[in-house]
Amino acid sequence: MIQISKARLARMIGSSVRWASAASFASSMLLTSSFAAERDAQVVKALSYAPLQAAVAYDKVADKEIDSCTGKYETRNGFEGLVIYSATGQPLRRFADSNGDRQVDQWCYYKDGIEVYRDIDSDFNGVADQYRWLGTAGTRWGIDKNEDGKVDMWKVISAEEVTMEVVESIKSRDDERFKKLLVSDSELSKLGLGEDKGDQLTTRLANARKGFVEFARSQKIIDANTKWAHFAADKPGVVPAGTEGALQDIVAYENAIAIVENEATSQQLMVGTLVLIGDAWRLADLPRAITAGSVLADSGLFFPAAASNRIGPSGSMDPGLTQEVQGLLTELERIENSLKDSGGNRSQLQEDKANALMKLISANKGSDELELWVKQFADSTSSAAQTGEYPQGVAKMRQLAAQLANIPKGKDLIGYVEYRLISADYSIKSSGEKADFAKLSAEYIENLEEFALSYPESIDTADAMLTIGLNLELAGNERDSEIWYKKVATNFPKTIQGDKASGAMARLTLEGRQIGLVGKTLDGKSLDSKTMVRNPILVHYWASWCEPCKADMAELRKIQAKYARQNLQIIGVNLDTEANAAKEFLSTSKAYPWPHLHEQGGFDSSLAIRLGVLSVPVTILIDGEGKVAKRTSHFSREMENALEELLSNSAPQPSVKQPPQGPAKPDARKAQQPNSGGNSPLQPRK
Secondary structure, eight states: OOOOOHHHHHHHHHTOTTOSOHHHHHHHHTSOSSHHHHHHHHHHHHTTOOOSSSSOOOOOOOHHHHTTOEEEEEEETTEEEEEEEOTTSOEEEEEEESSSSSSOOEEEEEETTEEEEEEEOTTOSSSOOEEEEOGGGOOOEEEOTTOSSSOOEEEEBOHHHHHHHHHHHHHHTOHHHHHTTBOOHHHHHHHTOOHHHHHHHHHHHHHHHHHHHHHHHHOSSOOTTOEEEEEEOOOOEEEOTTGGGOSSOEEEEEEEEEEEEOSSOEEEEEEEEEEEETTEEEEOSOOEEEOTTOBOOSOOSSOGGGGGSBBOTTSSBOTTOOHHHHHHHHHHHHHHHHHHSSOSOHHHHHHHHHHHHHHHHHHTTTSTTHHHHHHHHHHHHHHHHHTTSOTTHHHHHHHHHHHHTTSTTTGGGHHHHHHHHHHHHHHHHHTSTTOOHHHHHHHHHHHHHHHHHHOTTOHHHHHHHHHHHHHHHHTTOHHHHHHHHHHHHHHSTTSHHHHHHHHHHHHHTOTTSBOOOEEEBTTSOEEEGGGGTTSOEEEEEEOTTOHHHHHHHHHHHHHHHHTTTTTOEEEEEEOOSSHHHHHHHHHTOSSOOSOEEEOTTGGGSHHHHTTTOOSSOEEEEEOTTSBEEEEESSOOHHHHHHHHHHHHTSOOOOOOOOOOOOOOOOOOOOOOOSSOSSSOSSOOOO
C-alpha cells in the first residue's frame, strides 16, 4: 500500500480557494496513518466543493455513492495531483500542483469523464485568478485580476459565448458583466482602424456602456427564466488591411443574434457587431430586441449591406424569402404586438396567430425551418389554451397533428404536438365547474401511457413517464410509481428527467437510511444538517405559490413551539425558481424563523433532483442519528405521531444554534402559473 505524507495531503486539499479551513481538514487527515484509512475523509471533502464560477455543469455524487469513489495520487503532464474517481473509473475531480511547491493551484472538474472546468491560481498565492471552461463546456477563459471571484476580462471567448454572456447580463441586469464583453479602450487603439471607422466604433461603445442599464430594465423578451438557445449570424467577414485606413485585417460578425427561449416561444435578441481581438470576440453594440419578420435598419459597422437582410425564422439572415412568407411574417409580427397590449379580443388574436403559424408550416413543407414553426405553433397554442385565452386551440392542435402525417419531414414532429395537446386538453377539462377529477385524471394518465408507447424515444416521453409515476405516488400506489420512475432512469440516463427519476426512487426508500442536507440558506448562510443530528429534524420542501405548503408551515410553527424543550429543529427547502419569491413571502411573516435552503432553478436544482422531489409539499423526519424515521407529503397526523414516538425515546438536548433567517426586501414577482396549489395529479414541477 502506498504511504503518502498526511501533511502533504492536508496542504494540497486545504489550500483550495473554496474550502473553508485547511487546519480543520488537516486534523481529519491525521486520524490514521495509512492512505486507505485517510481516503474516505479525503474523498468526502473533495467532492463537497464546487467551481468558483456559477452555472458549471459537472458531475456531482450522491451521498450513497461517495463510499464507492476513490482518490489516487498521480503525476500527469509532468506535475502531481490528487484525482478522485467514480465507482466506474471515470475521473470526477483533480487537484494539482503545477509548480512543485506542494500547494494546489489547479482545481479541475469533470463531466462524463471529460474535464469541463478549471479554477487556476497562476501566481501561486493560494487564490484562484483564472477560470477556464473546457471540453464540452466551451472555450471561455476568464481572468480575475483582483482575485475577487469575478471575471475582469475574457482572455478567450467565442462569438457564441459572447451572446450567452449578453443574455445572462440582461437576466441579472449586471452592467459590469456586460461591459466586460465590449471592446476596451486599449483594444480599440490596437485595432488600427481608420479615423472614420474608429470614431464610429467609439460612439457605438459609448452608447452601449451608457444605455445598457435602461435597456435591461425596459426590454420585455428576457426574464429570469429565459434560456439562451443558440447563436445565429451570417459567416464572419474580413476587412483587409488598408481599407479605409485600417492598419491590419479586421475579422467581424455583423448582426449577430442570440436566439432565446421562454416558456412558449423562441425570440431573437440582436447582439450586433462582434470583432475578433486575439483569441477573444468582443462586442461593439448595445443589444436590441427583434421579432420574426423584422427588417433591420442599416446597422452594420464594417459590412453595412448585410444589415438589410430580413431575419428568417431560425434567426439567420435570409434575403431570399418568398413574398408569401414575408407577408406571413409581417402578419405574425402584427399579431404578436397586439397580444402584448392589454386590450383587444385575445381569443381572436390567438386564433389569428394559430392560423398564421399553420400557413407558415404549410409554406415550409420539407424545409429545415419546418421544425421551428411546428414547435412554435404547439408551444404557443397549448399555452394559450391552458390559460383560457384560446380553448379552441385543442381542436387546432388536433388538426395540425393529423396534417403532419402527410407533410414532408412532418411525421417526426407529430409527437411534439401530441404531447402538448394531451396537457392542454386535460387542463381545459379539469378547469370546468363540474369537472370529474377522478375520471379526468384516469383519462389523462391513460393518454400519457399511450403516448409513451407510441413515442418511446422522445424526450417528452420521459416527462410523460415522470408524470405517470408522480400521479401514482400521490394516489398512494408507490410500488407502481417506482416502476415508472425506473423506466425513466433506465431509458433516459444522463438527462435531467433520468436524474429526477433516480432521485424519486431513492426518496421512496428513504426510511431507515442516512441522509444529509448541505447548501446555502436564503440569507446566504452555509448549512449542513449533519452538524444538527443530535436532535430530531423535520425537513419541509415548499414553494411560495403552494397553498398546502403554507398550511403545513403554520402547523410546523405550532409543532416547533410545542416541542421546544426537546429542541426539535426544522429545515425548509424552498423550490421557487428564483430566491426573491421565497424572500418576499418570508418577509411578510416572522412566523417561520427556521433556515430555508435554496438553489436557483427550483425543481431543476440539485436540492430537488437529488431526491426526485417533483411536487410539493414533501416532509421528511430525521432522527438524532441522521436516519430518516418517516417521510410523507403533507405534515400529517401520521408524521406527528412518528415525531412524538421519536421524541419520547430521547432526552432533551442542548440547543444547537441554527443559521438565522434574516429579513429581506425582495423584488416584485409575477403570479405563478395556474394549478399551483400543491400536490395534484399534474405534471412534475419544472
